[in-house]
Amino acid sequence: MQPTVLIVEDDRGIATLVEKNLEAAGLRGHVVHDGDAAIAAFERLQPALVVLDLTLPGIGGLELARRFRRAGDVPILMLTARSSESDKLLGFEVGADDYLTKPFSTLELVARVRALLRRAQGESRDALLTSGELKIDPGRRQVHRGETVIPVTTLEFDLLYFLASRPGRVFTREALMTQVWGMDRVVDDRAIDSLISRLRRKIEPDPATPTYVQTVWGAGYRFADSST
Secondary structure, three states: OOOEEEEEOOOHHHHHHHHHHHHHOOOEEEEEOOHHHHHHHHHHHOOOEEEEOOOOOOOOHHHHHHHHHHHOOOOEEEEEOOOOHHHHHHHHHOOOOEEEEOOOOHHHHHHHHHHHHHHHHOOOOOOOEEEOOEEEEOOOOEEEEOOEEEOOOHHHHHHHHHHHOOOOOOEOHHHHHHHHHOOOOOOOOHHHHHHHHHHHHHHOOOOOOOOOEEEEOOOEEEEOOOOO
């Protein structure tokens, strides 16, 4: 069955362009043009991914991203004319997994959608990781603390698994940005700080004193090495 991509875009020409290119790539697109219709379609369709404009009639894109994120871990690709670094950081802070600015390449759009879908599906051959009460299951793309399942986004899971599979090793912000977003992403190191902060609020018993994801001042971040 073809994955359904919910396209939330008030510019009908752009919406049609996105829909046709995704369908040519073997995906099923569903277009809505305002925030209220987006909420109804999201609940009805339970899409595999959302392509989301920020400037919309009614409920805006940032609020939609917050609501979609509270409902689950569906990947969100923001597609918008807002290109400032602060807009990108705000998008990531409310739960976006990727951010593409207009005008855009349709080839790049399709490539990013495919990459997000692949990452959301996960690789079951990867090892399950445990550290204290924390269990990271790549097959199910789930994080547990004790008996509780902690909802995390695609980016949050990828960052956590990357660090946890290399305990004790320190990675710079630049290295983590490349790992999470790839070489072609135009974000600064504050995007990693924002992502780390979101992750800590979810997995740490006390986010102010991190047990798992630790800051190494002047160097970057590491996952605690329980063997030392």
